[in-house]
Amino acid sequence: MPPSEGVSLLPWAQAEEDIPSGPDPKQLADLQARVDALNTRYRHHSATAVLEGALRDPEAGDIAMVSSFGAESVALLHLVAMVDRSVPVLFIDTLLLFAETLTYQQEIAERLNLSDMHIIRASDEVINQRDPYGALKFTNQDACCLLRKTEPLNQALDGFDGWITGRKRFQSGSRAALEFFELEAETGRIKVNPLAHWAPEDVRAYMDENRLPRHPLVAQGYPSIGCAPCTTKVAEGEDPRSGRWRGQQKEECGIHFGKDGPIRTGAKT
Numbered sequence: 105m106p107p108s109e110g111v112s113l114l115p116w117a118q119a120e121e122d123i124p125s126g127p128d129p130k131q132l133a134d135l136q137a138r139v140d141a142l143n144t145r146y147r148h149h150s151a152t153a154v155l156e157g158a159l160r161d162p163e164a165g166d167i168a169m170v171s172s173f174g175a176e177s178v179a180l181l182h183l184v185a186m187v188d189r190s191v192p193v194l195f196i197d198t199l200l201l202f203a204e205t206l207t208y209q210q211e212i213a214e215r216l217n218l219s220d221m222h223i224i225r226a227s228d229e230v231i232n233q234r235d236p237y238g239a240l241k242f243t244n245q246d247a248c249c250l251l252r253k254t255e256p257l258n259q260a261l262d263g264f265d266g267w268i269t270g271r272k273r274f275q276s277g278s279r280a281a282l283e284f285f286e287l288e289a290e291t292g293r294i295k296v297n298p299l300a301h302w303a304p305e306d307v308r309a310y311m312d313e314n315r316l317p318r319h320p321l322v323a324q325g326y327p328s329i330g331c332a333p334c335t336t337k338v339a340e341g342e343d344p345r346s347g348r349w350r351g352q353q354k355e356e357c358g359i360h361f362g363k364d365g366p367i368r369t370g371a372k373t
């Protein structure tokens with residue numbers, strides 16, 4: 105099935121306070137035991153082996169992939185497509201992305217033949233209620249990310265036991281001990297991080313070896329790419345993620361859930 109036929113647009117009128125309260129302590133303990141077992145089972149395995157395990161191991165449950173189709177996303181998308189191109193791929197369109205990102209998303213989805221592509225958006229109704237003038241991106245960025253990213257993604261992940269992320273240990277101090285599998289305590293979902301041990305050069309080498317197309321904005325000075333109003337070019341020698349929310353204290357992308365909103369992770373991905 106062509107990607108366009110697999111796309112679903114998910115309206116969401118859910119309010120911030122409707123985010124689930126999360127699993128109870130007994131459930132959390134059971135989930136943590138599953139995660140520990142998975143990490144023991146797949147320790148020292150390759151990214152591909154971890155992906156295959158996550159998608160086929162009953163301990164991991166039903167898994168979706170979440171991708172921003174940003175600067176490095178194509179590496180993990182390609183790995184996933186090699187294992188199973190029918191894995192559900194969720195792409196959050198905040199309606200404030202660069203036009204180049206939207207074009208790139210379509211190009212990559214078609215090239216990799218991703219057959220279960222989902223475009224996730226907050227509904228017009230909710231945006232009109234909570235951000236009628238489009239000012240939140242200037243006045244309250246955490247609320248803007250919650251409205252346009254966290255809440256729609258949380259709803260889209262409802263029914264999945266876990267999700268695949270592209271997070272890596274090198275990205276920040278808070279990710280220095282990142283494991284292949286981790287428990288998202290706020291939702292009870294398992295996060296799968298197949299590239300946890302990859303270095304920046306591993307990502308570049310993988311993209312080169314597989315001749316994967318780069319996001320067009322990388323060549324224009326954007327090594328990390330989010331929403332257009334919150335992403336600037338990065339000068340040589342700067343941290344690659346310094347162009348995200350430049351000049352603001354905000355440091356996370358907003359898709360790591362908590363009952364009180366996005367969890368600060370110290371990483372701009």
Ligand code: SF4
Pocket residue numbers: 198200240241244245246248249250252253330331332333334358
């Ligand atoms: S990154 Fe900026 S524009 Fe995008 S949702 Fe967050 S605050 Fe809003």
